[in-house]
Amino acid sequence: MIASPIVGRFAPSPTGPLHFGSLVAAVGSYCLARRAGGRWLLRLDDLDQPRVVPGAADEILHTLEALGFAWDGPVVWQSGRGEAYGAALERLRQQGQLYDCACSRREILASAPHPGEEGPVYPGTCRQGLPAGRAPRAVRIRVPDREILFADGVFGRQAQNLAQEVGDFVLRRADGMYAYQLAVVVDDAASGVNQVVRGADLLGSTPRQIFLLESLGLPVPAYLHLPLVLNADGSKLSKRHGDDDSPLAWSGGGLLCKALRWLGQPVPAELEQAPPAEVLAWGAEAFKAGDIPAATEIAVDSVGKSR
Numbered sequence: 377m378i379a380s381p382i383v384g385r386f387a388p389s390p391t392g393p394l395h396f397g398s399l400v401a402a403v404g405s406y407c408l409a410r411r412a413g414g415r416w417l418l419r420l421d422d423l424d425q426p427r428v429v430p431g432a433a434d435e436i437l438h439t440l441e442a443l444g445f446a447w448d449g450p451v452v453w454q455s456g457r458g459e460a461y462g463a464a465l466e467r468l469r470q471q472g473q474l475y476d477c478a479c480s481r482r483e484i485l486a487s488a489p490h491p492g493e494e495g496p497v498y499p500g501t502c503r504q505g506l507p508a509g510r511a512p513r514a515v516r517i518r519v520p521d522r523e524i525l526f527a528d529g530v531f532g533r534q535a536q537n538l539a540q541e542v543g544d545f546v547l548r549r550a551d552g553m554y555a556y557q558l559a560v561v562v563d564d565a566a567s568g569v570n571q572v573v574r575g576a577d578l579l580g581s582t583p584r585q586i587f588l589l590e591s592l593g594l595p596v597p598a599y600l601h602l603p604l605v606l607n608a609d610g611s612k613l614s615k616r617h618g619d620d621d622s623p624l625a626w627s628g629g630g631l632l633c634k635a636l637r638w639l640g641q642p643v644p645a646e647l648e649q650a651p652p653a654e655v656l657a658w659g660a661e662a663f664k665a666g667d668i669p670a671a672t673e674i675a676v677d678s679v680g681k682s683r
């Protein structure tokens with residue numbers, strides 16, 4: 377048997393139990409990788425240690441197992457990958473792309489730059505060297521003043537000018553923590569991931585990640601961004617959302633059917649009573665990327681019934 381070239385992954389953050397929004401990303405990434413006969417990897421994005429909830433990682437792994445997910449290879453933990461992130465940072469520094477920044481968040485806000493993709497666009501204060509008497513805090517990368525283009529598998533053609541919409545961004549924070557943007561590209565490349573399926577909240581981060589991959593001489597994966605699950609009131613689903621969406625409140629098969637329907641897939645009604653592995657097997661056969669709704673956000677109450 378010839379191995380499929382597709383390598384997908386699911387990378388939850390252990391900041392709480394698996395909620396329905398994360399489950400949608402798990403189901404989408406799993407079905408797209410398996411449908412292509414590819415591998416599906418699991419990584420725990422626990423880089424932001426202060427936000428990690430003790431026990432959450434174990435609970436996520438347990439929930440995934442109970443729902444019939446089987447991943448390939450060992451689970452990767454970002455908290456154990458600091459050396460790789462440091463090496464990537466060093467390479468970018470040797471290429472002359474980095475500089476130290478002394479600015480505090482308050483100073484950046486006070487310099488009144490226009491709002492960007494994530495907070496204010498950094499005005500470049502330290503680009504030509506630290507102001508006299510100031511100590512370095514963060515490490516930033518110089519971004520190009522040109523459009524970064526990519527074709528998203530759900531949202532189509534995307535373009536972003538990093539200089540105008542983001543500014544030179546931080547790769548290592550003042551507290552010494554590596555930025556998520558750096559960690560994610562280093563990890564995906566090290567694992568050979570070439571199909572990134574995740575929530576649309578990261579659509580706007582993708583050009584930064586492509587720029588980093590290109591700067592590090594790493595291959596750029598295919599991207600498919602899935603609509604975010606919102607609460608019925610339009611707020612972002614960040615925790616387990618009431619009893620209705622708790623993995624424990626649904627039968628495993630029913631919950632997976634709900635996630636598949638949410639991704640526009642016509643799951644047969646009889647599968648709702650089926651064991652989870654059977655529902656995932658259906659998804660691995662029948663999942664169609666073209667059926668995923670190209671909406672950045674969908675309220676959780678508008679789906680899951682008979683859609």
Ligand SMILES: [Zn+2]
Binds near residue numbers: 476479501
């Ligand atoms: Zn600065």
